[in-house]
Amino acid sequence: MPRHDDPLTLDRTDVRSLAPVVALRNRSTGKEITIGDRRLVVGKSASCDVVLDDPCVSRVHCVLEPRDGALFVRDKRSRNGTYVNDRRVDCGELAPGAELGLGSTRLLALGPRSGEARGGFARLVGRDPAFLAAIDQAQRIALTDVSVLIVGETGTGKELVAQAIHEASPRARRPFVAVNCGAFPQELIGSELFGHERGAFTGAASERDGVFVQADRGTLFLDELGELPLSQQPHLLRALETRRVRRVGGAVERGFDVRLICATNRVNGLGSERGALRVDLYHRVATVLIPLPPLRARLSDLELLTDDLLEDLAVEHGPRGLSTAARRALRDHRWPGNVRELRQTLTRGVALSADVIEPWHLFPAPPRSPTPVETPTLTALADHPLRGLLLDASPLVPRYDSMVRDAMTDALARYGSVRAAADALGIPRSTFSDRARRLGLPIPKPCPPRRREGAT
Numbered sequence: 001m002p003r004h005d006d007p008l009t010l011d012r013t014d015v016r017s018l019a020p021v022v023a024l025r026n027r028s029t030g031k032e033i034t035i036g037d038r039r040l041v042v043g044k045s046a047s048c049d050v051v052l053d054d055p056c057v058s059r060v061h062c063v064l065e066p067r068d069g070a071l072f073v074r075d076k077r078s079r080n081g082t083y084v085n086d087r088r089v090d091c092g093e094l095a096p097g098a099e100l101g102l103g104s105t106r107l108l109a110l111g112p113r114s115g116e117a118r119g120g121f122a123r124l125v126g127r128d129p130a131f132l133a134a135i136d137q138a139q140r141i142a143l144t145d146v147s148v149l150i151v152g153e154t155g156t157g158k159e160l161v162a163q164a165i166h167e168a169s170p171r172a173r174r175p176f177v178a179v180n181c182g183a184f185p186q187e188l189i190g191s192e193l194f195g196h197e198r199g200a201f202t203g204a205a206s207e208r209d210g211v212f213v214q215a216d217r218g219t220l221f222l223d224e225l226g227e228l229p230l231s232q233q234p235h236l237l238r239a240l241e242t243r244r245v246r247r248v249g250g251a252v253e254r255g256f257d258v259r260l261i262c263a264t265n266r267v268n269g270l271g272s273e274r275g276a277l278r279v280d281l282y283h284r285v286a287t288v289l290i291p292l293p294p295l296r297a298r299l300s301d302l303e304l305l306t307d308d309l310l311e312d313l314a315v316e317h318g319p320r321g322l323s324t325a326a327r328r329a330l331r332d333h334r335w336p337g338n339v340r341e342l343r344q345t346l347t348r349g350v351a352l353s354a355d356v357i358e359p360w361h362l363f364p365a366p367p368r369s370p371t372p373v374e375t376p377t378l379t380a381l382a383d384h385p386l387r388g389l390l391l392d393a394s395p396l397v398p399r400y401d402s403m404v405r406d407a408m409t410d411a412l413a414r415y416g417s418v419r420a421a422a423d424a425l426g427i428p429r430s431t432f433s434d435r436a437r438r439l440g441l442p443i444p445k446p447c448p449p450r451r452r453e454g455a456t
Contacts, residue, residue, distance in 0.1 A: 021071040021094050024064075024107040030127055030304060032110070035071060040064040042102065043076075056080050056103025071109070073100060085139060097121035097168045099139055120167040123160055125308045128298035134290050135161070142168035147240075147285050149225075150263040152292030155340030158263035159223060161290065166219040171259055174218030179211050182227030189232050194239065196248040212245050212256045219259045225285065226264040226276055233278045240284050260285060295335040295342065302330060302342075309343055313350045320349070321356045329359040405439045408432070417444055 024033040033040075033050055040049040045059040052061070058078040065072045074091045075082035083101035084092040094100060096111030097120030110122040124135055141148060142165045150158045159178060166176045184192050191201075195210035211220055222228075228236065239245050240260065244253040262285045264277070277285075295302070306327075310320060322330075326349070335341055349357040352364070411421035422432035436443050 020069050021096055021109045021111065023110040024100060025110055027099075027106040027108055027127070027132060033107070035064065035066060037066050039066075041076075052102060052105050054103045054105045057105060058103075061102050070095075078102075085143065095120075095168075097139070097142075097164055099136075121164045124157065124164060125305055126298060126301040127304065128293065128301050130291075130293045131298050131301065134292055137288065137290055138165050139168065141165070141288050143170065145169075145259050146287040147260045148262070148288045148290060149282075149286035150261065150290045150292060151265070152263070153265050153294045153338055155338030156292040156294060157339055158265075158292060159221065161292065162219070162221045162261040162263065165261060166221075166259070169219070169259065171218050175215050176219045176221065177211050177215035178221040178223060180223045180227075182224040184228075186229060189228070190235065190248045193236065194245040194247055195250075197250045201248070207247070210245060210247070212239060212258060213254060215258045216256050217258070219261060222260070222262045224264060225262040228277075230276075230278060233281050237278070237281045237284055262286075295338040299331065303327070305339060305342060306330060306346065309346050310350070313347060317350045320353055322349075323356050323358050326357050326359050326362055329362055333363070404435065405441065408436060408439070408441055412436075412441065412444065 021035055023035055025031070026033070041060060041063055042048055042050040042052065042057075043059050043061040044052055044054060044057045048060060050064075058076070058080070060076050061078040062076055062082045063074045065074060071094045072091060073082060073084065073089070073094055075089065080103050081088045082092075083089065083099075084094060085099055086101065094109045096109055098109045100107040100109065108121065111120065121135060121139060126132065126135075138148075138161055148162075148165065150161055152158050162178070163176060166172060179192065181189075187201075190196075191208070191210065193210045193212065195208050195213060198205065198207045242253075243257070244255050246253045295305075306322065310322070314320065330342075330345075333345075337344070345362050346357075348364075349361040352361040407425065408421065411424050412418070415421045415424055418433055418436070419429050422429040425432065433443065
């Protein structure tokens with residue numbers, strides 16, 4: 001902790017300083033205040049270095065002081081006070097991811113960018129109210145040790161939120177161990193979670209610690225917790241309640257001290273056979289529930305996210321611009337893969353373009369068969385991203401109806417028959433017909449067989 005000579009009491013609200021703060025982002029407007037190496041006076045007076053248009057801010061509200069690689073904020077006897085992570089301070093340190101509250105203004109401390117890895121909450125970009133509410137909740141509980149369940153679709157950034165909570169917590173200098181419960185072979189789940197002794201099963205040539213011991217005194221992130229088989233969940237529940245684990249094949253229990261953060265993309269179905277949690281386990285891990293909205297529900301953030309991702313990609317690939325048509329194409333896309341899909345789409349656009357990204361760089365058209373009337377044996381549509389939905393026997397999710405209808409209509413138009421269209425999409429003919437009837441698509445009638453000459 002740097003020495004502080006000010007007579008005011010130094011409140012050690014956040015003293016981790018994992019990286020220097022280089023800017024403060026206004027969470028309402030998205031504008032950033034660059035932090036240099038000089039003292040900045042903040043208030044609503046025109047004479048201040050940083051002028052805030054906020055009636056709840058004093059004329060001279062506080063001072064920002066960079067010292068020894070850290071950033072300190074010192075209150076100047078303001079009327080409404082200065083807050084760091086919702087805690088009133090006379091003088092406190094701002095670390096990346098911390099929130100500075102001045103009146104009704106909220107400023108997020110950002111770490112290094114443009115070539116240097118950003119950490120904590122600085123990586124989470126957005127102004128959507130639901131998204132900001134989720135991030136605010138994550139920041140509030142970061143300094144505690146309560147268990148957290150993050151709920152959101154694939155690609156919404158659940159692991160980034162978990163890492164940000166860890167980096168803003170007192171365990172920040174301890175291990176952050178992330179595991180995907182859906183990737184465990186069923187017969188090895190116990191070994192992965194709790195460890196095993198040598199010779200406990202075939203292939204166990206040496207003893208091994210499980211993830212609970214590996215994350216001791218740090219944070220354990222269990223991703224896709226809903227994919228853990230119901231038969232294994234009681235063992236996990238007992239470990240969480242007793243804070244002790246026993247290796248597979250072992251007789252001695254070992255204590256552990258971890259902060260547990262879990263994530264799942266399953267928002268319904270407690271107690272069902274697949275993709276769900278036992279009710280008792282759910283209540284054990286969901287002390288705080290943080291829901292992350294999908295990208296299609298926060299399209300107001302699309303431009304901000306796009307510019308932020310392009311700035312990151314420019315470090316490796318050089319700067320790129322987006323044409324008006326490309327931005328329109330991004331707005332019109334449904335984004336079933338959320339922010340992860342947006343990143344991959346922009347990466348593809350940067351890789352395929354030289355200067356300005358156009359729509360065809362972002363969404364290249366699939367190659368078409370040179371003979372569309374010919375029944376294909378293997379086409380580009382066989383790997384269509386909607387194939388899983390087309391094969392699913394359950395009713396379609398409403399938001400995907402139009403996407404599935406477009407894919408099937410295109411296949412019918414290109415290949416002229418149900419059999420050929422089904423082969424192109426890589427699904428059974430009967431499944432295609434059922435889906436077509438459900439969606440109200442016109443099904444071409446098969447041509448009558450030709451009569452052979454001389455037949456009576």
